[in-house]
Every structure is written in C-alpha cells, then in structure tokens.
Amino acid sequence: MSFEDRLKQAIERGQQLGVDRLKVEQARTWSEEDCRRRHSQLRLSLSEYIETCVKRLPDYFPGFRYETMYGELGWGGACAREDLRLSSGSRSNEYSRLELTIRPYSNNLRVVELAGKGTIRNKELFSRSFFEPVQEAEEPKFKQLIDAWVLEYAEQYAAKG
Numbered sequence: 001m002s003f004e005d006r007l008k009q010a011i012e013r014g015q016q017l018g019v020d021r022l023k024v025e026q027a028r029t030w031s032e033e034d035c036r037r038r039h040s041q042l043r044l045s046l047s048e049y050i051e052t053c054v055k056r057l058p059d060y061f062p063g064f065r066y067e068t069m070y071g072e073l074g075w076g077g078a079c080a081r082e083d084l085r086l087s088s089g090s091r092s093n094e095y096s097r098l099e100l101t102i103r104p105y106s107n108n109l110r111v112v113e114l115a116g117k118g119t120i121r122n123k124e125l126f127s128r129s130f131f132e133p134v135q136e137a138e139e140p141k142f143k144q145l146i147d148a149w150v151l152e153y154a155e156q157y158a159a160k161g
C-alpha cells in the first residue's frame with residue numbers, strides 16, 4: 001500500500017472520528033423532554049410488538065391466557081397457564097408464564113429497557129433484561145430480541161410438554 005493510500009485512509013478515519021464525536025455531543029445535548037418523547041415512542045411501538053408476538057402463544061399452546069401489562073412494572077404482555085398434575089394419589093400445580101415488558105422511563109438512567117421472564121412448570125427458564133441509552137436505542141434490535149425470547153420460550157415449552 002502506497003503512502004498516498006495510507007494518507008487517504010488516515011484522513012477518512014479522522015473524518016469518521018469527527019462525525020462520531022459530533023454524534024456523542026448531540027446525544028449529550030438531548031433535553032429531558034426529548035428523551036421522554038423518544039422513550040414513549042419506543043415504548044408504544046415495542047409494547048405493541050410484544051403483544052403481537054406473545055399473543056400468538058395461545059394459538060399453539062392451548063390453555064395459555066394472554067394479559068396486557070401496564071403500570072409501574074412496565075408495558076408489554078404476558079401469557080400464563082396453570083396445570084393440575086395428578087400422580088400416585090397426590091396433586092400439584094404447575095405454573096408456566098412468559099412476560100415481556102418495556103420498563104418505565106427513569107430520569108437518572110435515560111435508557112430503554114426490555115425485561116423478560118420465562119417460567120415453565122414452576123422452573124425459571126430465564127430472567128433477563130436488555131437496555132440501551134434512549135439516544136442510541138434502535139427499534140429493530142429490540143424487536144429481534146423480542147422475537148428471540150418468544151421463540152426460545154416456545155421451543156423450551158414444546159420440549160418439556
């Protein structure tokens with residue numbers, strides 16, 4: 001590689017650094033109202049997407065009931081079912097539930113947070129969360145995670161069924 005090529009690459013890297021710094025500076029200057037507005041937009045869109053995905057589980061696994069979630073724990077949806085198991089004269093209840101929510105906005109953190117909990121037959125499958133700063137949050141990334149978590153739950157539930 002010639003000196004000329006390396007010089008051009010160095011200039012391009014420098015320009016990209018300048019663009020990156022500008023983005024960081026713009027992110028810092030987001031007002032509280034801008035952050036709240038962006039969080040609300042994402043919350044509405046993602047909670048509707050959660051509803052669309054989680055609501056499909058009862059179609060494939062009869063007995064699950066869908067419920068919309070909203071309030072201080074977040075906005076989203078859950079599907080749950082209780083099974084009565086009778087064996088050798090004793091009975092037990094087995095509880096299964098998938099819950100996905102977008103957590104409320106926090107002034108201190110300024111993040112969009114997706115939280116998920118999955119339980120199958122009284123055993124916790126997962127309890128996880130994913131978050132990104134409001135300024136950097138990308139809707140497609142959250143939707144991919146929602147898809148992945150719902151599909152993982154469905155696969156594990158089918159395997160244990």
